[in-house]
Amino acid sequence: MPRTEATRLPELMSHNRADLDRLLASTVLGHVGFVDDDHPVVLPTAVVRWDDQLLIHGSTGSRWLRAIATGQPVSVSIAAIDGVLIARSAFESALLYRSAVLFGTFTPLTGTDKETALDILTDRIAPGRVAELRRPTARELAATLLLAMPIRQWSIRVLDDWPHDPADDVAGPAWAGQVRLGTPPLTVLDAPDLRPGIPTPPSATAIHGIR
Amino acid sequence: MPRTEATRLPELMSHNRADLDRLLASTVLGHVGFVDDDHPVVLPTAVVRWDDQLLIHGSTGSRWLRAIATGQPVSVSIAAIDGVLIARSAFESALLYRSAVLFGTFTPLTGTDKETALDILTDRIAPGRVAELRRPTARELAATLLLAMPIRQWSIRVLDDWPHDPADDVAGPAWAGQVRLGTPPLTVLDAPDLRPGIPTPPSATAIHGIR
Numbered sequence: 001m002p003r004t005e006a007t008r009l010p011e012l013m014s015h016n017r018a019d020l021d022r023l024l025a026s027t028v029l030g031h032v033g034f035v036d037d038d039h040p041v042v043l044p045t046a047v048v049r050w051d052d053q054l055l056i057h058g059s060t061g062s063r064w065l066r067a068i069a070t071g072q073p074v075s076v077s078i079a080a081i082d083g084v085l086i087a088r089s090a091f092e093s094a095l096l097y098r099s100a101v102l103f104g105t106f107t108p109l110t111g112t113d114k115e116t117a118l119d120i121l122t123d124r125i126a127p128g129r130v131a132e133l134r135r136p137t138a139r140e141l142a143a144t145l146l147l148a149m150p151i152r153q154w155s156i157r158v159l160d161d162w163p164h165d166p167a168d169d170v171a172g173p174a175w176a177g178q179v180r181l182g183t184p185p186l187t188v189l190d191a192p193d194l195r196p197g198i199p200t201p202p203s204a205t206a207i208h209g210i211r
Numbered sequence: 212m213p214r215t216e217a218t219r220l221p222e223l224m225s226h227n228r229a230d231l232d233r234l235l236a237s238t239v240l241g242h243v244g245f246v247d248d249d250h251p252v253v254l255p256t257a258v259v260r261w262d263d264q265l266l267i268h269g270s271t272g273s274r275w276l277r278a279i280a281t282g283q284p285v286s287v288s289i290a291a292i293d294g295v296l297i298a299r300s301a302f303e304s305a306l307l308y309r310s311a312v313l314f315g316t317f318t319p320l321t322g323t324d325k326e327t328a329l330d331i332l333t334d335r336i337a338p339g340r341v342a343e344l345r346r347p348t349a350r351e352l353a354a355t356l357l358l359a360m361p362i363r364q365w366s367i368r369v370l371d372d373w374p375h376d377p378a379d380d381v382a383g384p385a386w387a388g389q390v391r392l393g394t395p396p397l398t399v400l401d402a403p404d405l406r407p408g409i410p411t412p413p414s415a416t417a418i419h420g421i422r
Contacts, residue, residue, distance in 0.1 A: 039246070039284050091351040
């Protein structure tokens with residue numbers, strides 16, 4: 001059976017691309033799984049969408065990124081907890097969540113694609129930051145691995161529901177509802193070595209959806 | 212080389228148990244990796260600590276949970292993004308994060324251990340909720356898989372730092388600092404079928420550290 005078909009609660013699963021894009025706009029935290037000597041390894045990393053590709057990046061000194069770059073099969077899991085569905089029993093209670101799982105392989109980007117992808121990564125995390133910064137140097141580009149995976153084999157699950165309690169629980173004394181998480185507030189702190197007279201830039205206060 | 216030794220930026224990695232416990236108090240979102248027919252699969256699930264064990268649970272109808280329950284090797288990744296380290300170049304910028312990776316195998320809990328573990332899970336997500344609820348029924352317990360993995364082979368990485376920019380970047384026009392994420396606000400919503408006169412319980416407003 002394909003890994004992107006559901007056996008359990010299939011009504012929660014879809015291939016709705018708008019839902020996937022919305023999830024990738026809510027968080028940049030992805031978890032990449034691969035097989036190392038027959039054993040599973042899962043590591044977290046920033047994931048950012050560039051059209052129909054998923055981008056990850058890191059140092060050329062990273063052993064696992066170099067391994068992934070050879071094109072071995074990976075699974076990427078991205079999830080956001082939106083709150084808690086509180087039913088009248090523990091059994092019917094659940095987290096409100098959105099979660100996507102992608103399968104495929106990563107390929108290194110080079111040349112102008114690599115530079116464009118780095119800009120997209122930077123601006124996704126701090127919107128507008130690229131315009132506030134000098135360009136990357138050749139040395140910096142050479143020290144960075146930028147990998148892309150096509151968004152091709154994937155599925156998403158969304159649980160955003162109200163309790164479904166049996167009638168005798170509804171008639172009982174327990175409360176039921178949702179507790180939803182809002183947007184976390186930002187605190188902006190100047191670096192200790194910041195020169196006087198440099199104000200907080202728009203990119204810093206525009207950060208959102210990174211979890 | 213053991214999977215819990217660092218090759219890259221080893222100064223960020225530790226086996227500091229207090230850091231791990233703090234991370235597990237910040238989020239209940241874990242990503243479990245396993246090998247399915249030589250391919251890596253990563254799926255998100257709620258993870259909660261019970262002393263020196265990691266608990267996960269779900270329906271007995273869940274194919275992947277049943278597979279995990281047989282004791283095949285797994286990797287569990289847990290991460291929290293605490294903000295953004297904004298340097299004077301994209302290259303020196305980074306996410307502020309805490310991330311733990313655990314390796315091992317899960318074993319099903321039964322009997323009173325299973326019931327205690329379920330209570331710990333419930334109260335971790337909504338503190339005090341167990342005291343507000345009826346007990347689980349035998350049917351509900353039978354429909355639930357509760358798995359535990361010893362916290363034995365693991366490591367944690369914590370990046371909580373200021374920019375380390377070269378002198379010519381510090382002398383330049385770009386701002387640098389940290390943008391830190393605070394605690395998300397909660398919105399509590401009554402279920403549509405809530406009977407009148409049942410107030411929001413303390414457990415709902417006590418929810419925190421679930422991300």
